[in-house]
Amino acid sequence: MKRLAIIRQKYNPAGGAERIVSAIVKQLQAGGELSPLLISRNWESLPGVEALRVKPFYLGSVWRDWGFARAARAAWRQAGADLVQSHERIPGCHVFRAGDGVHAAWLDARLEGRPWWRRLSTFCNPYHHYMLRTERAMFRHSALRAVICNSALVRDDVVGRFGVDPRRCAVIHNGVDSDFFNPAAAREQRVALRAQYGIPPQAPVLVYVGSGFERKGVAQALRAIAPHAAVHLVVVGGDKKLAHYQHLAAQLGVSERAHFTGPQRDVRSHYGLADGFILPTVYEPFGSVVGEAMACGLPVLTSTRCGGAELLEPGLTGWLAAARDDEAWRRNVAAWLAARDDWSRRGELARERVRGLSEAHMVAQMLTLYRDLLSAEEASR
Template identity: 30%
Template sequence: MSRVLLVTPTLDASGAEKQLMLLARGLPRDEFEFEVLALTRGGPYEEKIRAAKIPVDILHKRWKLDPNTLMKLKQRIQSFAPDIVHSWMFTANSYCRLALPKQSRPKMLISERCVDTWKSGWQKWLDKKLMPRTDAMIANSESVAEHYRDFGFPAEKITVIPNGVEECDLDATLRAEVRSELGIPADGKVVGFIGRLAKQKRVEDLLWAVQLLKQLTEDVHMIFVGDGPLRPRLEQLAKVYECEHLTHFVGHQNDTQRYLSAMDVFWLGSEFEGMSNSLMEAMACGLPVVASDIPPNRELIESGVSGYLAPLGDAVAFAQFTQRIFAETNLATQLGSAAQSRMREQFTIPQMIERHIEVYRGLIATTG
């Protein structure tokens, strides 16, 4: 039986952590023995992993550069003796490669989940320095893979494995329940966003699009699901735009399907992504979507067929595409059905798990 150590910075309720949780719960236990290690803290997905009777440990990292955590990680790798260390995202990727033993080391597999334009000079330097200690990389989109090929990572070591998304359907009961809670009429037009209220997501563009859309459509409402540093500014802008009565900030929610069911159209305006879980979940539920025209979103949406792609930062296009969906009979159903079919055919959780297993087997076959 092969041993795999899955390492992540946290087990927060975020996209990469969800994919790790889904992978851990789906790996065949007659072929793999595995543990999950979080460097800094646990979170909602820790409970889900433990519920599946998978060992989880938290190292409680306190600082960016924490020698104590690095030492504990080295000890854990030595005691568990994995065949593969599979780390996720920059912090875990860095710590794990630094912690590898010099002799008889396990295979080192890193996962990159985003086009990381935010990385500083020293972070890029460290990535370059640690490349020789890396046996393989998993990228969750072709866009991420291209980003790291351009960065200098060997193309032959990169495998693209898209995120997997759970099947779901919109629920009429939840739709009525959430709308009642928020004071939205049953026949109101509702657009929504799920994610972190941060600069990367271009949420101010979405709020401006609401202001434009309300000039075109009666009784339109916007639901923001999520929290982040821009929430106070968004709430203030909603007052400036005189649409605070149409804009609903509900904070972080574990059960996002409740809110997807209340929506008529899903928006994502991000300037960069890896592969958006929230966008995929909306498509999997059969919601029509309007998203920014960036490479990762193009991998999910065929514009005009399974949703619409709007130029980055173009609030007018978001409003116009959404107005078209509201105005044209059957268009919402056609777009939503095509989106749902695409998710169920090409982006399932079993497909995601099987592709990881193939990478694991390939690495183990080259051991020694």
């Protein structure tokens, strides 16, 4: 039996990459065609799965990532892996799943329109130099056979920036559990949650879900609702600069309409209390929250630099704008409001669009890719 080594440095129970790794491993255990080997610094135990924990000593983020990459390469070589899929930027892997997108593209998006001192601060950060150098080396390494991109946005960045053959880039969208994320279950707590947050029963509500408020555009969401006096915004997630965003809400005069809930275990019900989903992200490779919101029957407002935007039909199931275009975001909120009588139908169309993006379908596409790569390798010998 062939051995597939899967590399992920650390485990985060809420992380999208971790859920995907677990789904791949589960399917491999059921199918028996490939034997999974999980190489990580820290991961919860998965019954019946061989795992190698590599924990080299480090000080600082550059040393941490460099040391893990070095140890992971040694581990997969010693284990005799036939195929290596990395979720970290490690030159020498056979398959890279670009779930976090392209670091170079993220930096460009982050710094667009920023003042000189922000650019200088970024330039002086050695971690960014390490990431850019490592990313370039990985994409240009002779061992790389395929890149799994979770959106066409990521594929285009990989091809355009590093000259990777488009035929080696497989676009496989993140899986969406449409059975769990469904309108009926999501809305069971709608009345109670609105009462809990002091939101009138008939008020139009947009919900945001995610951490990393700066990158994902919470400030833009607050500015977008400011001129629309009836609209409430529910912000689900945590951020170390929460006080800054609460202060911004006060400055914009929307404090009574902006509800910061902190992280929530029951995210589904928070989709259900809303009438639309908003994610004005500066850069989001895919955004599983977009698929979850659509599965719950919500129209979506997001940015042109969100991979999940390609699931939308602009003007029907969603509205798009450049992340920092304030006026466009205000217009899009107005357009969403104007479509109020049609929200239900638009939500049904949004849900229908993501119903086929199951986790099983996502993993099946990956398994097909593995088979093709292994077959091509054998044929070349």
